[in-house]
Amino acid sequence: MTRKIAVITGAGQGIGRAIAKELAAAGFFVAASDIIMAAAQRTVSEIHQQHHQAAAYQANVINQHDLRDLVTQVVTEHGRIDVMVNDAGIVKVGPIEQITDKEVDDLMAVNVKGVLFGIQAAAEFMKKQAGGGKIINAAGLGAVEGMPLLSAYSASKFAVRGLTQAAAKELAPYHITVNAYSPGIVNSPLWDLINAQVDKLDQADRQKMLEQFNDRIALGRIEEPEDAAKLVTFLASEGADYITGQTITVDGGLHMS
Numbered sequence: 001m002t003r004k005i006a007v008i009t010g011a012g013q014g015i016g017r018a019i020a021k022e023l024a025a026a027g028f029f030v031a032a033s034d035i036i037m038a039a040a041q042r043t044v045s046e047i048h049q050q051h052h053q054a055a056a057y058q059a060n061v062i063n064q065h066d067l068r069d070l071v072t073q074v075v076t077e078h079g080r081i082d083v084m085v086n087d088a089g090i091v092k093v094g095p096i097e098q099i100t101d102k103e104v105d106d107l108m109a110v111n112v113k114g115v116l117f118g119i120q121a122a123a124e125f126m127k128k129q130a131g132g133g134k135i136i137n138a139a140g141l142g143a144v145e146g147m148p149l150l151s152a153y154s155a156s157k158f159a160v161r162g163l164t165q166a167a168a169k170e171l172a173p174y175h176i177t178v179n180a181y182s183p184g185i186v187n188s189p190l191w192d193l194i195n196a197q198v199d200k201l202d203q204a205d206r207q208k209m210l211e212q213f214n215d216r217i218a219l220g221r222i223e224e225p226e227d228a229a230k231l232v233t234f235l236a237s238e239g240a241d242y243i244t245g246q247t248i249t250v251d252g253g254l255h256m257s
């Protein structure tokens with residue numbers, strides 16, 4: 001059987017890195033991309049140390065042509081693309097009245113346009129190949145529940161749900177499934193960044209922020225990147241062939257639908 005090919009954005013650290021390693025361990029060739037090439041290369045070294053297959057690529061997801069070039073290069077080198085994981089994302093914490101025009105633009109560019117451009121780049125090739133493909137997007141708690149002090153971030157993640165549903169309907173005739181994974185509070189550099197931003201808030205806002213998370217994780221522990229990566233690996237597998245348009249929560253019971 002030929003090896004399946006997976007492309008991952010934001011693979012340099014955190015959840016994206018865990019996804020890259022899990023998919024490689026599951027037998028995929030992994031194209032690990034990140035805006036920071038050295039970070040993508042570190043992930044690839046770790047995959048090679050485990051005797052699995054991967055290569056590093058540089059791509060900034062806010063640029064449509066970067067994602068087109070990335071997927072084109074992978075398809076040129078490996079003949080196809082079976083899975084596209086649009087993981088890259090950023091966050092901004094703060095009171096709604098203080099969010100700047102630029103911060104909103106940055107959030108929307110990475111979290112929304114980055115996912116849209118990734119879907120476009122993958123769909124172009126998946127439509128033409130036998131067997132279609134699987135597109136998997138990063139959502140998050142902010143995609144299922146609007147959160148105070150994370151308003152623009154929540155808006156960007158709600159948009160990912162909308163994109164996931166629209167693309168799933170549009171691409172279904174081509175045997176392409178589109179789903180999203182929705183982690184909770186993950187032990188990753190992004191969460192460290194949220195904590196650093198929370199520390200700068202005034203006392204009342206800090207309290208508001210912490211109350212929405214504290215004691216809410218039913219399983220009683222913070223999420224590890226591997227917890228989310230295992231869901232993505234399932235969504236990338238044949239076991240998920242009949243699942244599309246879904247935003248699936250993996251958060252230890254933080255949000256219950």
Ligand SMILES: NC(=O)c1ccc[n+]([C@@H]2O[C@H](COP(=O)([O-])OP(=O)(O)OC[C@H]3O[C@@H](n4cnc5c(N)ncnc54)[C@H](O)[C@@H]3O)[C@@H](O)[C@H]2O)c1
Nearest residue numbers: 010012013014015035060061088089138140186188189190
């Ligand atoms: N950490 C959490 O608690 C959490 C919770 C829910 C959802 N998420 C989502 O999961 C995804 C990954 O989160 P994480 O915690 O691993 O974040 P992270 O900050 O640890 O890692 C994100 C990676 O994306 C890369 N990146 C950032 N901007 C980019 C760009 N423009 N182009 C390409 N790469 C870029 C970074 O270099 C980094 O390697 C994000 O979409 C995030 O919103 C995270």
